Amino acid sequence: MSIVDNKIKAPAPVPGLPEISGQFEDLLALMARLRADCPWDKKQTNHSLIPYAIEEAYELGAAVQSDDDEDIKGELGDVLLQVVFHCQMYAEQGRFDISDVIATLQEKLVRRHPHVFEAETLKDDVAVRERWDEIKAEEKRARVARGKPQRRLDEVKAGSALMQAQDVQKQASKLGFDWEGISGAFDKLDEEVSELKAELANKSEADIKANIKEIEKELGDCMFALVNVARKLNLDAETATLTCVHKFKSRFGYIEEQLEAVGKRLEDSDITEMDILWEAAKCHERSP
CATH class of the missing domain: 1.10.287.1080 (MazG-like)
Structure with a gap:
């Protein structure tokens, strides 16, 4: 992971069984190994990973809500995997690497916190948020000045x-x-x-x-x-869809419970029997 002659070089895979060290460099080398030797990882593109990045962000939110340390660690790791995976592929394309991403983040955090790193004083979190939005607006104007088009739906x-x-x-x-x-x-x-x-x-x-x-x-x-x-x-379309998902899971759970009560599994049932139980689940929802 270095820039040599202005060219980005992706982390190199390391042969043998990886060491579980907790070190970031070892994680990057492990990701490089997966890209080199795993058929699924090798096949992925930055675009194919988009649904996984979104899914992992939602799963992290659910884990934080659960307040289970093991779940939270696992989901934070999955989110980190998406960052490392994307950076590995962009480095392979010679565009940028993880150090560029980290440096960009560091610059942004310093720039957006003048009340921490400069003499500027803000009295409370509301003022901090307002200043944050002002700085973001300044950043957008700077992007436009550099020639990046700014559209109304941006x-x-x-x-x-x-x-x-x-x-x-x-x-x-x-x-x-x-x-x-x-x-x-x-x-x-x-x-x-x-x-x-x-x-x-x-x-x-x-x-x-x-x-x-x-x-x-x-x-x-x-x-x-x-x-x-x-x-x-x-x-709200999101809320309406989530309500439907919850309703479907609840009704399908009812089907599973009723089948288990008579010693059957879902795999042993057919669509006719499931449909009857589905209608029963709807009646069960309406009952007090």
Whole structure:
């Protein structure tokens, strides 16, 4: 992990059984070894890892809520793995390495804390937050001055796909790009669902596999349109989806419990029996 003749060099893999030392350099060497010798790790790209980075961040949040030290250590490690994994691949591409990432973070932390490292005084956490936002705005102006284009929707916050979809729609609506009522959002949803159905109509498994990228785009359009409906109803799409996930898990748990009560496993049941129990779970939810 060094810069030689202005070229980035990725950490080199170390042969033999890795030592569990707790040292950062050894972790980087281990990641390099995995990239060299593991078929799955070798196959990954920075884009293919995006869902894993998002998933690990959510799992860390859940672990912190659980307050279990072993879970927290494991999930913090998984988040760190994503950082190390990405840096290894960018270093392999000759773009930057982990030391560049750390230096960038250090510079940012110093720059955004003038009340700690300079004479500036801020009286409380509210003032700190306001100053933080001012510095971020200054950084954005500096990026524009360097020639990086600044678009109106660049202000959309990072988050899950549903959160970003709702935020980008909200920002576009503020700029006048929106339907007046909910009917337009429903019409768009119907249109997108029809296009997805048309994309799948009379297609074999092989056809679907060969055209999976286009199908993915059509499915994304459907989900984006449904988020628009949620926004028009003043509902949060993320919360609505999480509520549904919780409801599904609860009903499926009911199915599992009822099967266990008669000495059966899920694997021994069929869809007809599960459907009957699913309806029973819905009735169970409504009962006092």
